[in-house]
Amino acid sequence: MHVERVRRRINSASDNLRGVLGAVDADDLPVGGIELELDPLLRGHAGSRALVKDPKAGYVESPELSSVDALPGHTVALTVNQALQEIAENELKMALVRTGGTGGDVVILDPRDGSVLALAGVRDGKSASTSTPMALAYEPGSVMKPFLVSRLFDLGKATPNEIINTENGSAMLPGRKRPLTDEHKAAQMPVRDVIRFSSNIGTAKLALRLTPREEFEAMRDFGFGSLTGVPYPAESKGSLPLPARWSGSTQTAVAIGYEVLATPLQIALAYAAIANGGELLQPALVKEVRDAQGATIYRHERRVVRRVLTAKTAREMRGMLASVVDSGTGTAAELATYDVAGKSGTARRSENGRYLDGKYNATFAGMFPAQAPQYVLVARIIDPKGTYYGGIVSGSLVNGILQAALATRNAALDRNALAEVAKAMPMPVAKPKSEQALAIATRDSLRRDSLLAPAPPTAEPTPTAARVVVALPFSPPKAAATNARAERGLRPVPSVFGLDVRQATRTLYAAGFQVSIARGSDVRTRPAAGTLLRVGSTVQLEMPRMESAK
Numbered sequence: 001m002h003v004e005r006v007r008r009r010i011n012s013a014s015d016n017l018r019g020v021l022g023a024v025d026a027d028d029l030p031v032g033g034i035e036l037e038l039d040p041l042l043r044g045h046a047g048s049r050a051l052v053k054d055p056k057a058g059y060v061e062s063p064e065l066s067s068v069d070a071l072p073g074h075t076v077a078l079t080v081n082q083a084l085q086e087i088a089e090n091e092l093k094m095a096l097v098r099t100g101g102t103g104g105d106v107v108i109l110d111p112r113d114g115s116v117l118a119l120a121g122v123r124d125g126k127s128a129s130t131s132t133p134m135a136l137a138y139e140p141g142s143v144m145k146p147f148l149v150s151r152l153f154d155l156g157k158a159t160p161n162e163i164i165n166t167e168n169g170s171a172m173l174p175g176r177k178r179p180l181t182d183e184h185k186a187a188q189m190p191v192r193d194v195i196r197f198s199s200n201i202g203t204a205k206l207a208l209r210l211t212p213r214e215e216f217e218a219m220r221d222f223g224f225g226s227l228t229g230v231p232y233p234a235e236s237k238g239s240l241p242l243p244a245r246w247s248g249s250t251q252t253a254v255a256i257g258y259e260v261l262a263t264p265l266q267i268a269l270a271y272a273a274i275a276n277g278g279e280l281l282q283p284a285l286v287k288e289v290r291d292a293q294g295a296t297i298y299r300h301e302r303r304v305v306r307r308v309l310t311a312k313t314a315r316e317m318r319g320m321l322a323s324v325v326d327s328g329t330g331t332a333a334e335l336a337t338y339d340v341a342g343k344s345g346t347a348r349r350s351e352n353g354r355y356l357d358g359k360y361n362a363t364f365a366g367m368f369p370a371q372a373p374q375y376v377l378v379a380r381i382i383d384p385k386g387t388y389y390g391g392i393v394s395g396s397l398v399n400g401i402l403q404a405a406l407a408t409r410n411a412a413l414d415r416n417a418l419a420e421v422a423k424a425m426p427m428p429v430a431k432p433k434s435e436q437a438l439a440i441a442t443r444d445s446l447r448r449d450s451l452l453a454p455a456p457p458t459a460e461p462t463p464t465a466a467r468v469v470v471a472l473p474f475s476p477p478k479a480a481a482t483n484a485r486a487e488r489g490l491r492p493v494p495s496v497f498g499l500d501v502r503q504a505t506r507t508l509y510a511a512g513f514q515v516s517i518a519r520g521s522d523v524r525t526r527p528a529a530g531t532l533l534r535v536g537s538t539v540q541l542e543m544p545r546m547e548s549a550k
Helices: 015-021 033-037 039-043 082-099 141-155 191-196 200-207 212-221 250-255 264-275 311-327 390-406 415-421 435-451 478-488 501-510
Strands: 051-054 058-061 075-078 103-109 116-123 163-165 188-190 279-281 286-290 296-299 304-307 341-351 354-368 375-382 490-492 514-520 524-526 532-534 538-544
Touching: 015 033, 015 082, 015 116, 033 039, 082 103, 082 116, 082 375, 082 390, 103 264, 103 390, 141 191, 141 200, 141 212, 141 250, 141 264, 141 311, 141 341, 141 354, 141 390, 163 200, 188 191, 191 200, 191 311, 200 250, 212 250, 264 279, 264 311, 264 354, 264 375, 311 341, 311 354, 341 390, 354 390, 375 390, 501 514, 501 538
Parallel strands: 514 538
Antiparallel strands: 051 058, 075 286, 103 116, 103 375, 163 188, 279 304, 286 296, 341 354, 354 375, 490 532, 524 538
């Protein structure tokens, strides 16, 4: 027997994070992910030992040749929040079971500085080997509509309250071989309702107000068709064809999210620009890098790529997206405690250049909370069974993630800021009671009232001194004296001779006095019986030392 040392690498990350981190092969060479992208920082430098063979002592260090110490690599910390990552993975898996989808993606992003907080991807029931939210682009559908409408607002070519003819839900537009249709059919609607109810016809008509170049530039400025700059070697830049290659239907197709490919991360960054006031940010996956001595050599800081819309338009669009969740196509994402903003997208799925019957990508892009977003979430379900609308299928997924995040202590949320925008909870309306329930409530109320202590008598103000002239000798009638005492509120202290303490206490209370019990040799009062006191005065009741008021 012999002992052999084996170096084994243990990866404690979840399956989805392993696709982000990458791996190393048998020769310790990086294979994909952060491992490959940041290998020069992570690897360090190998050391060496110069040895000579001694016949008696074996191998010893050479006295002439110098040895080189190994240098450890740098330490890299990611921006991923562990609690949110677990929530995203678990909620995605439950959503796939609930909807029967074949796969899906989730991205959670901090729109304030571009930090990637969670990335989850599932294909065919198991975690994808690569990070699909960054590596796989698809036609997202109607989630792309707010970007084009925002650019029209900034150019002054549309306003939120402008009325658009939506032709009762079916219209043949220039360059198209088939008519466009709407699920929400209306003769006309304002632009804000074009977003709220996701009108294809209204969006396509608005797109025709731009030249192909202007529309291309709008989508390009929001980051589509370009790499985001995240340190992930397998990232896809998606696809946004140049205007010279557009067909007759491309202009209206791009406006509603077709003929353009985007990754969930690209969509999240574009919505982050709406959430943060108009700035497209470079995403951050690496939070900081430390050298072997622990010194920080890199720390993520907010980096603006470009301004893509004005702060006014961003604020207007957030309000329109909040109406989508409040009363539009995304009500499944609504929370009772906070306002959520977002946009649904339901797009037919294609393979090998052909659209498949009954196959859809259901997407929902959300912002939480709507007034001052701390999260941007993009959720996608592939080929859901039965209901396939993005607002219902993926909106419910976003709702589940938000509820779990709110219930988790460490989910990268500013609780103080949330308290400022929390909804006022309505008071429940009391249901009318039946006659039997009212009788029971009256009976219970009387029982409770009978247990209440009597209210103390109201103390009357002390009369002020007055000058009285009395002719002596003075002997008023007995009845007159009694009436005078009553008018002044005076009463004689009753005799309690021969009574026990309980009986004596009740007698004094009945006469209108307060009682203070003290120890003594006999049952008696101070002042003595017959003394005139004002109603409400305290009478000291002395009782024998062996007796107690029970």
